[in-house]
Amino acid sequence: MARKPLIAGNWKMNLNHLEAIGVVQKLYFALPTKYYDHVDVAVCPPFTDLRSVQTVTDADSMPISYGGQDLSPEDSGAFTGDVSGAMLAKLGCTWVVVGHSERRTIHGEDDALVNRKVGAALRNRLTPILCLGEGEDVRESGGHVGHCTGQLDGALAGLSSEDVARVVVAYEPIWAIGTGKTATTEDAQEVCHALRERLRETHGDAVADAVRILYGGSVKSNNAKDLVGQPDVDGALVGGASLDPEGFAELCALAAGGPL
Numbered sequence: 475m476a477r478k479p480l481i482a483g484n485w486k487m488n489l490n491h492l493e494a495i496g497v498v499q500k501l502y503f504a505l506p507t508k509y510y511d512h513v514d515v516a517v518c519p520p521f522t523d524l525r526s527v528q529t530v531t532d533a534d535s536m537p538i539s540y541g542g543q544d545l546s547p548e549d550s551g552a553f554t555g556d557v558s559g560a561m562l563a564k565l566g567c568t569w570v571v572v573g574h575s576e577r578r579t580i581h582g583e584d585d586a587l588v589n590r591k592v593g594a595a596l597r598n599r600l601t602p603i604l605c606l607g608e609g610e611d612v613r614e615s616g617g618h619v620g621h622c623t624g625q626l627d628g629a630l631a632g633l634s635s636e637d638v639a640r641v642v643v644a645y646e647p648i649w650a651i652g653t654g655k656t657a658t659t660e661d662a663q664e665v666c667h668a669l670r671e672r673l674r675e676t677h678g679d680a681v682a683d684a685v686r687i688l689y690g691g692s693v694k695s696n697n698a699k700d701l702v703g704q705p706d707v708d709g710a711l712v713g714g715a716s717l718d719p720e721g722f723a724e725l726c727a728l729a730a731g732g733p734l
């Protein structure tokens with residue numbers, strides 16, 4: 475079954491709200507509109523940039539969607555510093571990154587919290603981009619497939635098949651993030667395939683064949699095409715390389731099947 479590739483830029487804690495406007499405009503002008511029939515393009519800026527990104531994409535009716543990098547598991551209340559799914563939805567977000575390894579490691583997020591955040595995204599009509607992936611030690615011990623399918627089960631626990639079908643999964647091996655050490659196409663395909671087969675076991679063929687599974691970890695324009703060309707890799711979650719709009723546009727064009 476053909477799944478449209480999704481290329482999402484995770485800006486992490488980079489670019490302020492003024493810089494964001496320039497980057498989105500440059501991305502829009504660098505990627506000819508014909509490519510959007512073949513690839514969904516998204517950016518996930520810091521919270522403080524979202525209103526600017528909304529304004530600039532609305533003004534030119536850009537086919538670039540956007541989302542947050544995290545959300546609260548709650549919808550409102552006394553949660554100082556948190557931002558709710560309802561707030562992101564109100565700003566026109568399509569996506570929200572959930573369970574990124576930087577949040578799991580630096581902010582101590584576990585599968586139970588990630589599961590609540592996935593639920594909060596879905597009930598606010600946002601598409602969660604659920605991140606998971608093993609560290610170097612797990613990879614070296616050979617337990618990476620079981621580790622990732624376990625994280626998938628934990629994050630999706632208790633959700634209906636209808637809800638699971640709305641999730642995007644991003645396999646991001648921690649040892650490949652920001653290191654320049656990309657997983658091989660075989661490594662990426664192995665885990666993405668295992669994740670899809672796990673969805674097949676737990677939620678059936680329709681869900682397994684519909685869910686987009688992305689790869690993330692040092693994706694650049696020189697490896698995007700081969701990675702996204704794998705049968706179970708439906709796009710990429712791109713960190714560092716998404717901060718350069720021209721390079722990111724090239725990467726999106728390659729994922730859509732053609733050079734710029």
Ligand SMILES: O=C(CO)COP(=O)(O)O
Pocket residue numbers: 484574646650651652653654690691692693711712713714715
């Ligand atoms: O963490 C990532 C995307 O969420 C990947 O980051 P890099 O592309 O910078 O390795």
